[in-house]
Amino acid sequence: MTANQEIDSILQRGADGGRITPEEALLLYTDAPFHALGEAADAVRRRRHPDGIVTYLIDRNINYTNVCVTACKFCAFYRAPKHSEGWSHPMEEILHRCGEAVDLGATQVMLQGGHHPDYGVDYYETLFSSVKQAYPQLAIHSIGPSEILHMAKVSGVSIEEAVLRIKAAGLDSIAGAGAEMLPDRPRKAIAPLKESGARWLEVMAVAHRNGLSSTATMMMGTGETNAERIEHIRMIRDVQDLAVANGYTDSAVEAEGSVGGFRAFIPWTYQAENNHLKGRTQATTLEYLRFIAVSRLFFDNVSHLQASWLTTGKDVGQLALHLGVDDLGSIMLEENVISSAGARHRSNLHELIWMIRTAGRIPAQRDTLYRHLAVHTTPADDPTDDRVVSHFSSTAMPGGGAGRTELPLVDVS
Template sequence: MTANREIDSILQRAADGGRITPEEALLLYTDAPFHALGEAADTIRRRRFPDGVVTYLIDRNINYTNVCVTACKFCAFFRAPKHKDGWAHPMEEILRRCGEAIDLGATQVMLQGGHHPEFGVAYYESLFAGVKEAYPQLMIHSIGPSEILHMAKVDGVSIEEAILRIKAAGLDSIAGAGAEMLPQRPRKAIAPLKESGERWIEVMTIAHRNGLSSTATMMMGTGETHAERIEHIRMIRDCQDLAVANGYQDSAVETSHQVGGFRAFIPWTYQPENNHLKGRTQATTMEYLRFIAVSRLFFDNIAHLQASWLTTGKDVGQLALHLGVDDLGSIMLEENVISSAGARHRSNLHELIWMIRTADRIPAWRDTLYNHLQVHRTEADDPTDDRVVSHFSSIAMPGRKTLPLVDAK
């Protein structure tokens, strides 16, 4: 209970499983007392996941090229075509990294790269098919609507044809990449050459219709307003409503991982180094945590909420577990894009499990579709591989022959 009856009413309705409007979400984001906001969000988590399990993933982000024509102002990773530091990895190098990832327990790879002017649908068909042939046990959770639009444009085919072809080649899931900010004003300010937010949603809708599920993301802290942050999640919720209405997504969101639609929402914070925005605006820790809680209250149709400890820090990630979060994401064996912009947070498998357990939750290793692979109900159930360590330094450049591992101690 708070001193504001309107806020009390909205929080109670949301905690009971009712839907709140964008206007109500904005009021909660700006005015609701922090502890009441967090309690309502955690009430939803407890009802949806009464077993108290918080999941994590082991994966590797493998970059096939840093050449990109989009030139987003927040990106420190890309190089323009013909730049002396531009590169594209051969299939042999990509497969080598996949093999290393499997050896360390990875069940998923995220193949990411720039909008290379020569990479059409056929390139991605070859890429996904090559990985699936060599390592059929790996789930390919990769690319996003921006890359799909780009490859379709390069080859002069429809969005639907591009999606069907790369799905047939081995793509298992579409990443929420490229969302950043979906509303028009902030999107134009930070990525003027990228597709509109409406176009991003259109691609996701087509993918969901064709049986591909995905994640949804948001980058906060580049100068967008509070209202624009809420508008971003409004666009995503409306897209998910369409998936449910058309039967692409089961309305019972806790068991809806096998069909088209959004599985999870993952907000993360802009990193300010080595890019054109140069950190002129950034989201505060409190802004991030409040948004996490509001997102859990707002997304009555998306099952999972993930905290981005990679960009916010492990302490903030653990605190988010008390604000509606049920997933801590990945021990990323390799990550270069956000790290290039200054993300310095790292962890190892033992520490991530410790973060979950000391938050009074039960850690569980999951796969891409949130199936539990191992539930660590007691410390005796914990894995013992000290090699599983995340990396913040860029290791995507040619010439690195082995995956450098640090002492987990």
Template sequence: MTANPEIDSILQRGADGGRITPEEALLLYTDAPFHALGEAADAVRRRRHPEGIVTYLIDRNINYTNVCVTACKFCAFFRAPKHKQGWAHPIEEILHRAGEAVELGATQVMLQGGHHPDFGVAYYENLFSSVKQAFPQLAIHSIGPSEILHMAKVDGVSIEDAVIRIKAAGLDSIAGAGAEMLPERPRKAIAPLKESGARWLEVMAIAHRHGLSSTATMMMGTGETNFERIEHIRMIREVQDLAVANGYQDVPVEQSHDVGGFRAFIPWTYQPENNHLKGRTQATTIEYLRFIAVSRLFFDNFSHLQASWLTTGKEAGQLALHMGVDDLGSIMLEENVISSAGAKHRSNLQELITMIRTAGRIPAWRDTWYEHLAVHHTPADDPTDDRVVSHFSSIALPGGGVRKSLPLVEAN
């Protein structure tokens, strides 16, 4: 209970699984007492995940090129076409990195890259089919709507045709990449050459209709208003409503992985180094934690909420477990995009598990679709592979780190 009956009513309805409006979400974000907000969000987590499990993943982000024509102002990873520091890795290098990931227990790869002017649908068909043929056990959770729009434009085909072809080639799931901020004003301010937020969501809806599930993301801290932050999640919730209404979402994982809809929401914070925005605005830890809690209350049609310890730090990541979060993301064996903008937080498998356990939760290793691969009920159940370290930044090395082996960094 708080001193405000209106806030009390909204918190109680949200905690009980009722729908809250965008206007109510904004009121909670700006005015609800911090602890009451977190308690209500955690009630949603306990109802959805009563076993008290918090999951994690082992994966590797593999970049196929840093060449990009979009030139987003917050990005420190891309290089313009014909830039002397631009590169595109051959398939052999990508398979080498995927093989290293498999040896360390990864169940997923995220293939990411820039909008290369020469890469159409056929390039991605070859990329996905090559990885899937060599490592059928790996889930390919990769690219985003922006890349799909770009490849379709390069080849002059429809979005639907592109989605059908890359799914047939081996793409298992679409990442929430490229969402950043979906409302028009902040999106144009930070990524004027990128598609609109409505178009981004349209591609996601097409993918969901064809049985490709995905994640949804949001980047906080580039000068957007509180209203625009809430508007971002409103736009996503409407697309998820469509997936639920059409039966694309909430099919039990043991029945089929071939089902659309958003599996999880993953907000993260803008990193200020080596990019044109230069850190003029940033989200505070409290802003992030409050938004995490509001998101858990607002997304009554989402199963999972993931904290981004990579951008906020491990302490904030652990605190988020008390604000409605049920997933701590991954030990990323390699990550370059956010790292090149200044994300310096590192961890290892044992440390991530300890973060979960000391928050009073039960750690569980999951796959891309949140199926539990191993539940660590007691410390005796914990894995002990000290090679699983996050994360190596290959772009710090000449030529993008070609043929350099994992791991090259140690957790702090």
């Protein structure tokens, strides 16, 4: 209970699973007392996930090229076509990195890269089918709507044809990449050459209709207003309403008794190094945590909420577990894009499990579709592989490098 009856009523309705409006979400974000807001969000988590489990994933982000024509102002990773520092990995190198990931227990790869001017649908068909043939046990959770629009344009085909072809080639799930900020004003300010937020969501709707579920993301801290942050999640929720109403599923999600569409929402904070924005992150820790809680209350139709310890830090990631979060994301064996912009947070498997357990939750390794692969009910159930560390091969982090024969433990202190 708070001193404001209107806020009390909204918090109670949201905690009970009722729908709150964008206007009400904005009021909670700006005015609700922090502890009351967090308590209501955690009530949603407990109702949705009464087993007390918080999940994690082992995966690898493999970038096939840094050549890109989009030139987003917040990106430190891309190089323009014909730039001397531009590169594209041969298929042999991509498969080598997939093999390293499998050896370390990864169940998923994220294949992501720039909008290369020569890469159409056929490139991605070859990429996905080659990975699937060599490592059928790996789920390919990759690319985003921006890449799909780009490949369709290069190949001169429709969005739907592009989606169907890359799904047939082996794509299992679409990442929330490229969302950044969906409302028009902030999106044009940071990525003027990219598609509109409405167009981004249109591609997601096409994917959902054709049996590919996905995640949704948001980048906070590039100068957007509080109202624009709420508008971002409103746009996503509307598209998810369509998926729920039409029963769009992929077969694996359906087997779990859940709707497809967006499986999870993942907000993260802008990293300010080595890019054209050159600004300090506008989203403070408190703003991020408040938004996490509001998102859990607002998304009555999205199952999972993930904290971004990579951009906010492990202490903030752990605190988010008390504000509605049920997933801590991945021990990313490789990550170059956000790290290139200044994200320096690293972890290892043992520490991630410790973060979950000391928050009073039960750690569990999951797969791409949030199915539990191993539940660590007690410390005796914990994995023992000391090699599973984040960023062991990142070119953007000190000490990184692909193809190591020995993978030393990271000093996570």
